[in-house]
Amino acid sequence: MEQKKNLTIKDIAKLANVSPGTVDRVIHNRGKVSDKALAKVSVVLEEIQYKPNVFAQSLKKQKSLYFSVLIPRKEDDGYWRTAHEGITRAIEDFDHFGIDVKVTSFNSKLPADFTSKANEILSESPNGLLITPVFLQESLDILKKFENAGIPYVTFNTKIPDLNPSCAIGQNLKQSGRLAANLIDHCCKQMGNLLIIHLDENPGNAPHMIQKENGFREYFQSRNHNMEIKSIVIPHREPALINDILNKQAGDLRNVTGAFVTTAKVHLVAYPIKSRFNDCVVIGYDPTANNIDGIKSGTIDFLINQNPYMAAYEGIAKLTDLLVFGKNIDPEKLLPLDIITSENLDSYLLN
Amino acid sequence: MEQKKNLTIKDIAKLANVSPGTVDRVIHNRGKVSDKALAKVSVVLEEIQYKPNVFAQSLKKQKSLYFSVLIPRKEDDGYWRTAHEGITRAIEDFDHFGIDVKVTSFNSKLPADFTSKANEILSESPNGLLITPVFLQESLDILKKFENAGIPYVTFNTKIPDLNPSCAIGQNLKQSGRLAANLIDHCCKQMGNLLIIHLDENPGNAPHMIQKENGFREYFQSRNHNMEIKSIVIPHREPALINDILNKQAGDLRNVTGAFVTTAKVHLVAYPIKSRFNDCVVIGYDPTANNIDGIKSGTIDFLINQNPYMAAYEGIAKLTDLLVFGKNIDPEKLLPLDIITSENLDSYLLN
DNA sequence: ATTATATTTGTGTTCGAACACACAAAATCA
């Protein structure tokens, strides 16, 4: 029932009246054990709750475990830069567990790059993989291969159906849309009109944007109000183009009291919005360097923290739990939806 | 310069041309080493960055480390209940590092209880202590004794000057007051009047309340507005008494648009406030069971999460880092100031 | 019955650090 304290293999051997070697064979079922011996050992194992000494185990195995990480390049986005920092920190923290981590980056706009890098990693057969499966079909294809190769993997940032990662780390995106709506609701008291802005990517290729928008709209559907909620798609990152489209699509709008930008690129539109619509509440994602400036200068009011730092860090932590300590880990880890304002920004930054 | 990978004591011995025993003696400076040998070994140790193998170390030392935890009883407050949960979880998580944790609770209203329990712990000379030094003078006295006994301790919840804990875990309280002000500012647009409510404790004995109030007022000082900000002290927890004092002190107030309650007891006043002042924004602390109900029913708008769960968990984690892995740990760990609303509540609850 | 072959079981070594203990070298005293 209750686990006795620290029974060793030798103890078990004594209890079962066999040799330590036999117990070892049973535990790792590496065959060559008579039914009789197996029965004896099994009984004892049932009885006591054998927990191997992780220290002895790791010492012996010298498990220089090899983890691979595949994420977009840090220069692709402040979001990814932060993710890289989380990885770096995790490597430092878990270093002495004898793990060996190799980080590979891909261009987040090039599916082919993703696939080729992933295949390269596969050929090195790491003990575990941490990956951001940003491309749906490509990810499915390649990760099935990892499954077949028996290489456990943890995903973060994106969740892909039909895959069975050891753990999927992420956030409830629809809920984060609802949260944005909730904040705007608190500030605007259901007056004026609202904007949803999709930036630098096309919602068609970025399901996460859709989910956020759905959540946002859902929140207001259940409340009576007479605000207009308008979605604008700006698949560019150049200021001139952004202004252009903003003029075309929102030029006729009056009295906009809230704007919800569905990505970390929010800093690109914050000022244009604020200068057009006075006192408009601007909400976006992630405290990247540019967005931090926005928060401090007041062009951005709220940021929802997708916490790439923690997500990446947790990814390595989960792999370590799984492979170093042999723990069971939950197949999904939902990160909290942090709200960041000018006044709690620092508390999220210093670590 | 760069640390070679995994040099062992034997390797060092070979490099320095001495025996492993000598290297060991130098590393742990347990004497009996000639100046000549010491010099040789020191040179090599400078050269390479020796990092002992934690697994071998722990295996040998069989360090059944004994940690003591001293915190208020879980029934004293939802805050403390959550802290207990964090401890429990940490014990589970770190169990296999061979640590042994004993939790002692004291009545958070009785300094004498605190002192006697602490002395009892001291007499058991644990390897480390996690403590919430809620009573200023008593904590100073007893923790000095721990320092003299060479027992490292980590504090959380309260920070006491003149003490040198291995790590002080907590939040920037003044900043959390500013954050509350910031949220109210966003919602109220500097119209109407504001309340600060101190509940169930007297600010005189609870410095944390003062700091929060100071932060709150400071935020508005730097902005021009003509709101009245009134502080109310209600050193009770009985609904009747609360209503009574509220009537006396706020009976004449009109148009209150925001109320900031400085503790986790916010649920006790949320409804009275909301029913008196329609649309008043209510902000308090911590998602305790009662406050969760308040958030869900809409009587509470925002909660700032003091995160006792994480604070307590981190406490055990820090002790483990320090004593099991011999890491250097930062003397202060500031936790983020999480903002909780009805829409991100769940993301903080499920773990 | 007697090798030969397969199956099962036991023993011994290893991982790296900690520490006890034995021995060697130098220092002190007679």
Next chain:
DNA sequence: TGATTTTGTGTGTTCGAACACAAATATAAT
């Protein structure tokens, strides 16, 4: 100079699990 103490150094065992290999037993083939 020899006896004795002090100091310095090296060797060997231990922790618990993993695994290689040898030993013992059982089974099959001749």
